[in-house]
Amino acid sequence: MTRVTDDIIIRAVARILIPFIQLYALYVIMHGHHSPGGGFQGGVIMGASFILYLLTHGLEEAKTRMSEIRAGVFSSFGLLVYSGIGLLCLILGSNYLDYGKLSTVLKVIPAQARSLGILGVEIGVGIAVMAVMFSIFFDISTGGILPEDEEDLGARDG
Amino acid sequence: MILGFDLILLLFVVICAVAALSVKDLLSAVIILGAYSFFMCLLWAEMGAVDVAFTEASVSAGIGTVLFIAAVSKTQRGSKD
Numbered sequence: 001m002t003r004v005t006d007d008i009i010i011r012a013v014a015r016i017l018i019p020f021i022q023l024y025a026l027y028v029i030m031h032g033h034h035s036p037g038g039g040f041q042g043g044v045i046m047g048a049s050f051i052l053y054l055l056t057h058g059l060e061e062a063k064t065r066m067s068e069i070r071a072g073v074f075s076s077f078g079l080l081v082y083s084g085i086g087l088l089c090l091i092l093g094s095n096y097l098d099y100g101k102l103s104t105v106l107k108v109i110p111a112q113a114r115s116l117g118i119l120g121v122e123i124g125v126g127i128a129v130m131a132v133m134f135s136i137f138f139d140i141s142t143g144g145i146l147p148e149d150e151e152d153l154g155a156r157d158g
Numbered sequence: 159m160i161l162g163f164d165l166i167l168l169l170f171v172v173i174c175a176v177a178a179l180s181v182k183d184l185l186s187a188v189i190i191l192g193a194y195s196f197f198m199c200l201l202w203a204e205m206g207a208v209d210v211a212f213t214e215a216s217v218s219a220g221i222g223t224v225l226f227i228a229a230v231s232k233t234q235r236g237s238k239d
Contacts, residue, residue: 028212036208044216051224133221140228 004058014056021049029126033115039122043129050134059142071135078128085120097121159205167201182237188226195219 005011025046032038054062086097094101099117100110108116174194178187195218202211 036212038209041212041216044221048216048220048224051221055224137221137225137228140225140232143232 004060005056010056014052018049018053021052022046025049025126025130029122030119032122033118039125040129042122043126044133046126046130047133047137050130051137054134054137054141066134068135068138071131071138074131075128075135078124078126078131081124081127082121085117085124089117163204164201167197167204170197171201184230184233184235184237185227187237188223188230191226192219192223195222 025042027042028037028045029039029042032042050062050066053065085099085102088105089098089101090096092101092104097117099114101113102117103110103113106113106116171194174190174197178190178194181187181190195214199211199214199219202208202214
């Protein structure tokens, strides 16, 4: 499934479509707290754009944009953003993920601090979901065996 | 909420579910499952749960179909039973 296609139509359509998919994903994440959508849905759409890139441009080219290691780092980073904001609220003296107290750090009124806090959490969730969705597809489509691993096995056999 | 429209969408959902279970070719079953998810998404949106409909459309009809196709391409395409 992750071979390089040399069909010009598929490559051109994917190249035109991917920026718009990513822009839409960012819109869904940024407007998640006052319209349908949010971090999870936006992250899934963002992950779908990377999966489209992997399907159309092949494994080698996709690895320059998003590799297995980078997906792991991004998923951990998203979780860090989420739990970091929650722990920041805990340190400031309120409950976990109670964004009202963030107003002392952000220098805004509590209502605005709640809006900004939930936006930060949605961004964290979006990054984590994007990386995990890409990682799941990467593992299923390659079967967990990367081309360089196969070369290593072949060299060891030969 | 329109009851007749709900029932028509529910009929499509049931037809898609039965067809996805009874078809022999697994790739066809995956595509019918994608159609099932899309009708389910329409049903959620029509009943007023827009957020759930959004999740259903992006996760189940989008990523889920791709993941199932990837899984089918790694195994046999025909079903034995």
